[in-house]
Amino acid sequence: MLLTEYLQNQNITKSEFARRINISATHMGDICNGKKNPSLALARRIIEVTEGKVTVGDLFHPEAPTRLKEIKKKTK
Numbered sequence: 001m002l003l004t005e006y007l008q009n010q011n012i013t014k015s016e017f018a019r020r021i022n023i024s025a026t027h028m029g030d031i032c033n034g035k036k037n038p039s040l041a042l043a044r045r046i047i048e049v050t051e052g053k054v055t056v057g058d059l060f061h062p063e064a065p066t067r068l069k070e071i072k073k074k075t076k
Contacts, residue, residue, distance in 0.1 A: 003054050004032045021045045034061035
């Protein structure tokens with residue numbers, strides 16, 4: 001389940017969830033919108049807080065800018 005779907009189903013705002021996992025609302029928005037991937041530690045927290053309803057595969061967007069930077073570095 002995508003994180004945004006989870007939040008909608010649980011009637012939780014992005015800001016409220018961000019406070020629960022101790023990140024900024026901006027960072028939370030970037031993760032939900034696929035602009036950034038969470039760190040592994042943050043992904044674990046999200047999975048724990050959502051009781052596994054959101055999975056690692058749901059959190060990582062291959063086209064997120066942070067991921068693209070890593071791919072480009074490896075191909076040089």
